[in-house]
Amino acid sequence: EPEVTQTPSHQVTQMGQEVILRCVPISNHLYFYWYRQILGQKVEFLVSFYNNEISEKSEIFDDQFSVERPDGSNFTLKIRSTKLEDSAMYFCASSARQGAGEQYFGPGTRLTVT
Amino acid sequence: GENVEQHPSTLSVQEGDSAVIKCTYSDSASNYFPWYKQELGKGPQLIIDIRSNVGEKKDQRIAVTLNKTAKHFSLHITETQPEDSAVYFCAASSPGGGYNKLIFGAGTRLAVHP
Numbered sequence A: 001e002p003e004v005t006q007t008p009s010h011q012v013t014q015m016g017q018e019v020i021l022r023c024v025p026i027s028n029h030l031y032f033y034w035y036r037q038i039l040g041q042k043v044e045f046l047v048s049f050y051n052n053e054i055s056e057k058s059e060i061f062d063d064q065f066s067v068e069r070p071d072g073s074n075f076t077l078k079i080r081s082t083k084l085e086d087s088a089m090y091f092c093a094s095s096a097r098q099g100a101g102e103q104y105f106g107p108g109t110r111l112t113v114t
Numbered sequence B: 001g002e003n004v005e006q007h008p009s010t011l012s013v014q015e016g017d018s019a020v021i022k023c024t025y026s027d028s029a030s031n032y033f034p035w036y037k038q039e040l041g042k043g044p045q046l047i048i049d050i051r052s053n054v055g056e057k058k059d060q061r062i063a064v065t066l067n068k069t070a071k072h073f074s075l076h077i078t079e080t081q082p083e084d085s086a087v088y089f090c091a092a093s094s095p096g097g098g099y100n101k102l103i104f105g106a107g108t109r110l111a112v113h114p
Helices: none
Strands: A005-007 A010-013 A019-024 A031-037 A043-050 A053-057 A065-068 A075-079 A088-095 A109-113 B004-007 B010-014 B019-025 B032-038 B045-051 B056-059 B062-067 B072-077 B086-093 B102-104 B108-113
Touching: A005 A088, A010 A019, A019 A088, A019 A109, A043 A065, A043 A075, A043 B102, A075 A088, B004 B086, B010 B019, B019 B086, B019 B108, B032 B062, B045 B056, B045 B062, B072 B086
Parallel strands: A010 A109, B010 B108
Antiparallel strands: A005 A019, A019 A075, A031 A043, A031 A088, A043 A053, A065 A075, A088 A109, B004 B019, B019 B072, B032 B045, B032 B086, B056 B062, B062 B072, B086 B102, B086 B108
């Protein structure tokens, strides 16, 4: 069964450093998302991406964040200058259809900022 | 913006009993309501979903009901088994922009005791 994969599973970085989180969505999916989950809290929407453009972003997704689909398979989230409060689980999701389509999540990357 | 409330936060049942988790949403335009199961160290797994043109949907031991008038939806698990133990999240999606970000509830930790 196709699945979303994410690397690395755990990333430790120092405050102020740049990190890139990588995702490989399900191969025939066209809509991509990043969510994050701070320990013990809700899963929160960060950004949606379609046709090489951001389609929607949340207030969390400020100028320090960017997304990219550098090739036909990867989807990346970059945090330019990490802060302590960026420590969270980051989940990538993908969907085959526009509108009320099922979103399938990857296993997540645990980001720890020290 | 859209808000989703989920109750209870924890639920403990004996194996074979039923479990019910309830969610309410605020945006009357919401039209898609998925439920996710999250096991320790894994990403959210889609287990069932319902769209706003349907009042109930069932898949083996799990069912979801939707009351659009009251703006609430529920997950029902019958004949619970220890492997049902996990955190369950409800979510709601509104059609704004067509790309359907998910707004999650806070989660319910279900423990099924043998």
